Amino acid sequence: xxxxxxxxxxxxxxxxxxxxxxxxxxxxxxxxxxxxxxxxxxxxxxxxxxxxxxxxxxxxxxxxxxxxxxxxxxxxxxxxxxxxxxxxxxxxxxxxxxxxxxxxxxxxxxxxxxxxxxxxxxxxxxxxxxxxxxxxxxxxxxxxxxxxxxxxxxxxxxxxxxxxxxxxxxxxxxxxxxxxxxxxxxxxxxxxxxxxxxxxxxxxxxxxxxxxxxxxxxxxxxxxxxxxxxxxxxxxxxxxxxxxxxxxxxxxxxxxxxxxxxxxxxxxxxxxxxxxxxxxxxxxxxxxxxxxxxxxxxxxxxxxxxxxxxxxxxxxxxxxxxxxxxxxxxxxxxxxxxxxxxxxxxxxxxxxxxxxxxxxxxxxxxxxxxxxxxxxxxxxxxxxxxxxxxxxxxxxxxxxxxxxxxxxxxxxxxxxxxxxxxxxxxxxxxxxxxxxxxxxxxxxxxxxxxxxxxxxxxxxxxxxxxxxxxxxxxxxxxxxxxx
Amino acid sequence: xxxxxxxxxxxxxxxxxxxxxxxxxxxxxxxxxxxxxxxxxxxxxxxxxxxxxxxxxxxxxxxxxxxxxxxxxxxxxxxxxxxxxxxxxxxxxxxxxxxxxxxxxxxxxxxxxxxxxxxxxxxxxxxxxxxxxxxxxxxxxxxxxxxxxxxxxxxxxxxxxxxxxxxxxxxxxxxxxxxxxxxxxxxxxxxxxxxxxxxxxxxxxx
Numbered sequence: 001x002x003x004x005x006x007x008x009x010x011x012x013x014x015x016x017x018x019x020x021x022x023x024x025x026x027x028x029x030x031x032x033x034x035x036x037x038x039x040x041x042x043x044x045x046x047x048x049x050x051x052x053x054x055x056x057x058x059x060x061x062x063x064x065x066x067x068x069x070x071x072x073x074x075x076x077x078x079x080x081x082x083x084x085x086x087x088x089x090x091x092x093x094x095x096x097x098x099x100x101x102x103x104x105x106x107x108x109x110x111x112x113x114x115x116x117x118x119x120x121x122x123x124x125x126x127x128x129x130x131x132x133x134x135x136x137x138x139x140x141x142x143x144x145x146x147x148x149x150x151x152x153x154x155x156x157x158x159x160x161x162x163x164x165x166x167x168x169x170x171x172x173x174x175x176x177x178x179x180x181x182x183x184x185x186x187x188x189x190x191x192x193x194x195x196x197x198x199x200x201x202x203x204x205x206x207x208x209x210x211x212x213x214x215x216x217x218x219x220x221x222x223x224x225x226x227x228x229x230x231x232x233x234x235x236x237x238x239x240x241x242x243x244x245x246x247x248x249x250x251x252x253x254x255x256x257x258x259x260x261x262x263x264x265x266x267x268x269x270x271x272x273x274x275x276x277x278x279x280x281x282x283x284x285x286x287x288x289x290x291x292x293x294x295x296x297x298x299x300x301x302x303x304x305x306x307x308x309x310x311x312x313x314x315x316x317x318x319x320x321x322x323x324x325x326x327x328x329x330x331x332x333x334x335x336x337x338x339x340x341x342x343x344x345x346x347x348x349x350x351x352x353x354x355x356x357x358x359x360x361x362x363x364x365x366x367x368x369x370x371x372x373x374x375x376x377x378x379x380x381x382x383x384x385x386x387x388x389x390x391x392x393x394x395x396x397x398x399x400x401x402x403x404x405x406x407x408x409x410x411x412x413x414x415x416x417x418x419x420x421x422x423x424x425x426x427x428x429x430x431x432x433x434x435x436x437x438x439x440x441x442x443x444x445x446x447x448x449x450x451x452x453x454x455x456x457x458x459x460x461x462x463x464x465x466x467x468x469x470x471x472x473x474x475x476x477x478x479x480x481x482x483x
Numbered sequence: 484x485x486x487x488x489x490x491x492x493x494x495x496x497x498x499x500x501x502x503x504x505x506x507x508x509x510x511x512x513x514x515x516x517x518x519x520x521x522x523x524x525x526x527x528x529x530x531x532x533x534x535x536x537x538x539x540x541x542x543x544x545x546x547x548x549x550x551x552x553x554x555x556x557x558x559x560x561x562x563x564x565x566x567x568x569x570x571x572x573x574x575x576x577x578x579x580x581x582x583x584x585x586x587x588x589x590x591x592x593x594x595x596x597x598x599x600x601x602x603x604x605x606x607x608x609x610x611x612x613x614x615x616x617x618x619x620x621x622x623x624x625x626x627x628x629x630x631x632x633x634x635x636x637x638x639x640x641x642x643x644x645x646x647x648x649x650x651x652x653x654x655x656x657x658x659x660x661x662x663x664x665x666x667x668x669x670x671x672x673x674x675x676x677x678x679x680x681x682x683x684x685x686x687x688x689x
Contacts, residue, residue, distance in 0.1 A: 062651065124648065128655035135659070135666045142673070150677050154626075154670055158617055161630055161663070165637045169610070172637075175644040187646045204592065 003046050003058060003065050006073060007115040009038040014108035017101045024101040029088040032104045036077075036084035039115065043077035046070060052471055057121060061190055064121035067475035071327070072118045072255045075334050078457060079247040080111050082450030086342050087240045089446025090349075103143060110136040110244060114252045123189040126256055127168055130220075133249055134160045140244075141237040152229075152236035156245075159229035163219025167256075170213030177205030194263055207271060210264050214275050217260070220253045221309045224282040231290070234302035235354070239345025242298075246305055246337040254312065254330060261316055262479045269319070276317030281410065283310030288414050292421040296354045298344045300425060301337070304380055307418060308333050314411065315395040316480065318402065323477035325394025331473070332379060332387030335458040339376035339451050343369050346447050356425050361434030368443050372451035374430050375459075381419050385462035484524050484598055488605040491517040491639070492582070495609050495632055499578050499616070502566035507628045508552045514609075514635045515544025521602075521642055532647035539657040540638070548631060548664050555668040559675035561624045567616050574619065581611040602643060609636030623674045627667055634663070 013035035017023055023031070047070050055066040087107065091100050110133050117129035134157070141153035171189065178201045179187040185201060188194060200206040215226075222230035234242045265272050287306035294300035312333070315326035346369040347362065348354055363370030379386035392415070399408040461469070491514060498510035519540035526533045568574050589604025613636055616629025648656065 122652065124652050125655060128652065128659050131659050132662065135662050138666060139669055147676050150670075150673050154623055154677065157666070157670070158626060158630060162614065162617065162633060165610075165633055168637055169640045172640045172644060175646070179644055179646055187644060189652075204594075208592070 001058060002042055002049075003063075003073070003119060005042045006039045006046070006077060007112045007119075009042070010035040010108040010112040010115070014105045014112070017105050017108075028100040028104040029091060032108065033084045033088055035108055036081040036111070039111070040077040040081040043073045047074045047472070048468075052468075053475065055192075057192070058119075061192065062122050062125055063116070063119040064191065065119065066479075067472055068255060068258060068479055069119050071331070071472055071476050072251055073115065075251055075331060076111070076114055076118065076248045079243065079251075079334055079338050079454075082338055082342070082453050083107075083240050083243050083248075085446060085453075086243075086345070086450045089444055090238075090240065090345065103140060106136050106140050107240075107244065110140075111248065114248050117252045118255055121191050123171055123191065123194075123259070124168075125189075126259070127164065127171065130249075130252060130256060131161075131164050133252065134164065137241065137244060137249065140241045141233055143238065143241070145236065145238070149236040152232040155229045156233040159219055159226055163216045163226060165216070166212045166219065167216030170209040170211070170216060173205050173209030173212060174200060177201040177203075177209060191259060191263065200267055206264075207268065210268060210271055211275060213260050213264075214257070214272065214279075217253055217257045218276075218279045218313070221250065221257070221313075222283075222306050223279040223309050223313055224286050224306075225279075227283060227286065227306050230306055231299050231302040234305065234341070235296065235299045239341050239348075242302075242341045242344075243338050246341060247334040250305075250309075250337075251330065251334055257316070258476075258480060262481075265319065265481065273317040273319060276313045277407070280310040280313030280315075280317060281407070283307070283313065284411070284414050288417045288421070291418055291425075294421075294425060295356055297347070297356050297359075297426065297429065298341070298354050300356070300422065301340050301344065301380070304418070304422065305337060307414075308337075311392065311395065311411075314407070315391075315398075318395065318398055318404070319481050320398060320402070322395045322398035323480040324474060325391045325398065326480065327391075327473045327477045328387045328394065329391030331461065332391060332458065335454045335461075336376055336379040336386070336388065339372055339454045339458070340380060342447075342454075343373045343376060343451050346443065346451075347373070349447075350441055356429050359429045360432035361438070362430050364434050364440065365438050366441050366443060368448040369451070370430060372448065372455060373426075375455050376451075377422065377426050377430070379458060379462075381422055382415065386458060387462055389462070484521070485601050487517050487520050487524065488601045491521070491635075492605050492608060495612055495635075496578065496582065498628070499568045499612060500575065502564070502570060504556070504561045504565050504624065505553075507565075507567055507625075508549045511552070511628065511631050511635075512545050512549035514632070515540060515546075515548055518544055518635060518638050518642070521639070525598075525642060526645065526647065530647060532650055532653055535650070536647060536653055536657075539653075539660070543657065543660050543664070544635070544638075547661070551664055551668055552627075552671065555671045557672060557675060560671055561674075562622055565622060565624060566620070567625045567628055568612075568619060577615060577619075578612055581615060582608040585609070585611050599643070602639065606636045606639035606643075609633070609639060623677055624671070627671060630667070631664075634660075 013031040050070055057064055113129045113133040117126050120126035138153055138157045142149040175187045179185055219226035261272055283306050287303045290303040315322045379388055382388045382392045494510045494513035498507040519537050522537050568578050585608030586604035588607045589600045592603045593600025613629045613633030617626045620626055
C-alpha cells in the first residue's frame with residue numbers, strides 16, 4: 001500500500017488547494033514541494049524494500065509493483081521533486097501570482113495521474129490515466145503566455161488525442177481478435193493475464209492492433225512521422241512544464257510502450273521490430289536535419305529529444321542485449337532533459353532570448369547554470385561517464401553483432417552529425433568571449449538547486465552504479481525481450 | 484442496425500458539406516445519439532455495465548457535447564468562412580474518397596460479416612474524415628469538431644467488442660470523455676487569440 005502514497009500525496013495536496021481557499025495564497029508552493037518530497041520518499045522506500053524478481057498486485061490486480069514500475073516510479077519522482085523546487089522559485093517572479101494554485105493544482109494532478117499510470121497492470125486503465133495526464137497538462141503550456149503558446153498547446157493536444165486514439169483503437173482491435181466475432185472467448189487487458197495467453201485470436205485483428213498501438217505511442221513520444229508537435233510544445237511551454245512533458249510524461253508513455261512491446265513481441269517479433277526501427281530511423285534523420293539548422297537553444301534540445309526517442313525506438317526494435325542499453329539510456333535521458341530544460345529557463349530569464357547567436361560566455365556570466373548546461377550538453381551528446389554513453393555503446397555494439405551494418409553505419413553518421421552540429425551551436429554559447437559590459441550574475445539557489453540535484457544523480461550513476469540499481473535495470477531489460 | 488450506421492455516417496458527412504458551426508455541433512450530437520443506439524442494439528442492455536455505458540454515451544456525447552460547445556460559442560473564435568473540410572471540389576472529393584477507403588477497409592476486415600463490415604467501414608470513415616478535419620484545416624474550431632468526430636470513430640471501434648469494459652475502467656473512460664470536452668471548451672474560449680492576422684484562415688489547398 002506504501003506505493004499508493006506516492007499518488008495520494010500529490011492528490012491530497014491538489015484537493016486541499018482546491019477546497020480550502022485560504023491555503024491558496026500562501027500554501028500552494030510549500031504544498032507542491034511537500035507532496036513531491038513525500039512521493040519521492042515513498043518511491044525510494046518502495047524501490048529499496050522490494051525483493052529482486054518479486055511482483056505484487058496491491059489493489060485488485062489493477063496495479064502492479066514490479067521492476068519496471070519501480071524503476072519508472074523512481075525516475076519520475078526524482079524528476080518531479082526537482083521540478084517542484086524550480087517552480088517554487090520561479091512562481092515568485094510570475095506576474096500572475098494570484099493564479100499560483102492553478103499551476104500547482106494541475107502539476108500535482110498531472111503527477112498523480114502519471115504515478116498511477118506507471119503502476120497500472122491494466123492496459124485500458126493505463127490509457128485512461130495517460131489521457132488524464134495529457135488533458136491536465138495541456139493548458140499549462142499556454143499558462144500566462146501569448147498566441148504562439150496557445151497554438152503550440154493546441155497542437156500538442158491534437159496530436160496527443162489522435163496518438164492515444166490510435167493506441168486505444170489498437171487495444172480494441174486486440175480485444176476483437178481475442179474475443180472472436182461473436183464474443184465467444186474471454187477478453188482481458190490485465191497484463192499478467194495477457195502474458196499467460198498462447199494466442200491472441202484472429203491474426204488480422206491483433207496484427208492491426210499491434211501496428212496501431214505502436215504507432216499511437218510513437219506519436220505521443222514525438223517519433224516521426226507525427227513529431228511536429230514536440231518542438232513547438234517544448235519550445236513554447238514554461239521550462240517546468242517542458243520538463244514535465246519531456247521527463248515525466250515521456251517516461252510514462254515509454255513505460256506503456258515497454259509493457260506493450262514486451263508483451264506482444266512474443267507473438268510477432270518482426271512486426272514490432274520493423275515498425276519501431278523504421279520510426280526510430282526516420283526520427284533520427286529528421287531531427288538531425290533540424291539540429292543542423294537550429295538557431296534557438298531550447299528548440300535544439302527539443303529536436304535532440306526527438307533524436308533520443310528515435311535511438312530508444314531503434315534500441316527497442318533491436319531487442320535482445322540492446323534492451324539493457326535502452327534502459328540505461330532512458331534513465332540518463334530523463335535526467336539530462338530535466339537539467340537542460342530547467343537551465344534553459346534560467347538562461348532565458350537572464351538574457352531574455354532563446355537565440356543562440358545572442359549568447360556568449362554563459363559559463364562566466366551564469367557560472368552555475370553555465371556548468372549545468374555544459375554538463376547537460378555533454379550527457380546529451382553521449383560523452384563518458386554519463387549513462388547515455390554506455391547506453392549508446394551497448395545499442396551500437398548489439399547492432400554490429402547482429403549484422404545490422406547499414407543501421408550501425410547510419411547511427412554512427414547521425415551521432416557524428418549531431419555532435420558537430422550541437423557543438424558548433426552550443427559550445428560558443430557556453431565558452432565564447434563575453435561582452436565587456438556583461439557582469440557575473442548571482443543566481444538564486446532555488447533556480448539552480450534542481451539542476452545541481454539532477455547532475456549529482458546523473459554523474460553518480462555514470463561513475464558508479466550500485467548493484468541493486470544494476471539488477472533492477474537488468475530485470476527491466478529482461479522484460480523487453482518478450483520474456 | 485445498418486440504418487443506425489447510415490445515420491451516423493450522415494451525421495459525419497453532412498456537416499462536412501454544409502459550412503456552418505451550428506450544423507457541425509448538431510452533427511456531433513447526432514453522432515453521440517447514434518453511438519448510444521448502436522450500443523443498445525449490439526449489446527446486452529440488461530448487463531449493468533452496458534446500461535451505464537449507454538446512459539453515459541447518451542448524456543455525454545448526445546446531450547452534453549453539443550450543449551457545452553454551444554454554451555462556449557464565441558463569434559470571435561468561429562471565423563465567418565467556417566468550414567470543416569474546405570469548400571473546393573478537390574477537398575470535397577477527398578472526403579468522399581476517404582469514406583470509400585473506410586468501407587474498403589471494412590470489407591477487408593469484416594470477412595463476410597455484414598454488420599461488422601458496415602460498422603468497421605463507418606468507424607474507419609469517421610476516423611479518416613475526422614483526421615482530415617484536424618489535418619487539413621487551419622481553423623482551430625474546425626479542428627475541434629474533427630477531434631470529436633475522430634473520438635466518435637474510436638468509440639465505434641470500441642463497440643465492436645461484444646464484451647463491456649469492467650466497471651472501474653468504464654467510469655474512467657467516461658470521466659475522460661467529460662474532461663476532454665471541458666478541455667476543448669477551454670481552448671474554444673482562447674481560439675480568438677490564436678487567429679492568424681487578417682483574411683481567410685483556410686489553407687490554399689493541398
